[in-house]
Amino acid sequence: MVKAWGEVGIGSPAETIKKYAKKKGIDFILMATHGRSGFSRIVLGSVADALLRESRIPVWLIRAGIPEKKVKDLSPQGKVLVLLDGSKRSEAAIPHVEALAKCFGAELTEVELVSVCSFPDISSDLPSHMPMSWSKQTAAEQAHSKLSAEKYLKNIAAHLLDIGLKVKWRVLTGDPAAEIIGYAGRNNYSLIVMATHVRSGFSRWAFGSITEKVLMGVTTPIFLVRSK
Incomplete structure (x- = not known):
């Protein structure tokens, strides 16, 4: 009650x-x-x-x-999507995820950590005589960025697992807002948790603008945390 x-x-x-x-x-x-x-x-x-x-x-x-059922779905069995960009300021959301888990039952709440690696599409701008080595170097840098994101999420996931949460993680690639909106739409999340005004990290999200786009693009309730 x-x-x-x-x-x-x-x-x-x-x-x-x-x-x-x-x-x-x-x-x-x-x-x-x-x-x-x-x-x-x-x-x-x-x-x-x-x-x-x-x-x-x-x-x-x-x-x-939004349908009343969508709101009521925020239950101990609900899935929570946590958005991170690799920066310390985006991690302001984590303590609140822990508190929500305690409130709704840590042993039942499923948390999914998601980050987006945003790579500019420069292929159409490359001169025809551009050395193949440059293209390979760019691909290698992008692969390294994704691996860094994966390692980062694994570390965060390990911490949440230690306190009894069910945790998954995934790295997406592409436009951050579009990828988040699409991914959230394909999965039945009860809540999205994210920090606002984050402007650093491996994804280099302009989190203020991304936050607004996500808010306008999803129907899932969103828990916004102000980062320092």
């Missing part, structure tokens, strides 16, 4: 929510988007965006209009 109560605040929505959450020691803020546009720039630019910029409390976003 979940204990619930209601209070009405007066003032700026974001500021009022932020102060209330801090005063009450709230662990995360759960909110739904509104309007037909779902996770639109307007929505994120107002309350949710302000909370992410001005508060350290994670924001759990649920898209308005």
Whole structure:
């Protein structure tokens, strides 16, 4: 049974929510988007965006209009997708994954770690006389980048396995936002967990823009953590 109560605040929505959450020691803020546009720039630019910029409390976003079953699927048996880019700041999501697992039952929750290696398509720009050795070097560098990503995810997975979680990991290649949206759409995740405003790591994600694209491209609830 979940204990619930209601209070009405007066003032700026974001500021009022932020102060209330801090005063009450709230662990995360759960909110739904509104309007037909779902996770639109307007929505994120107002309350949710302000909370992410001005508060350290994670924001759990649920898209308005999605089937009730999709929301209820966030259960101890649910699958959680965790997005990482290889940077320390993206790992701000990990402690919250651990806390969610404890809340819903670590022995039952399945966690999948995913990162995307983004390689520019330069084949069409290469001169016809470009040495084959250059092409081989580029391919070798890309392979090394993917191996680095795999090693990184294995290390994170090992830590989560040690605390009793069921963990899988996968490295995707291509455009980060498109790959994440497509992968999430092909798998029945209960929740996506990701840190915001990450701009470093082997994938070199511009995580602020990727976050927005993912928000607009999926119907899965998203747990956003502000990185330091």
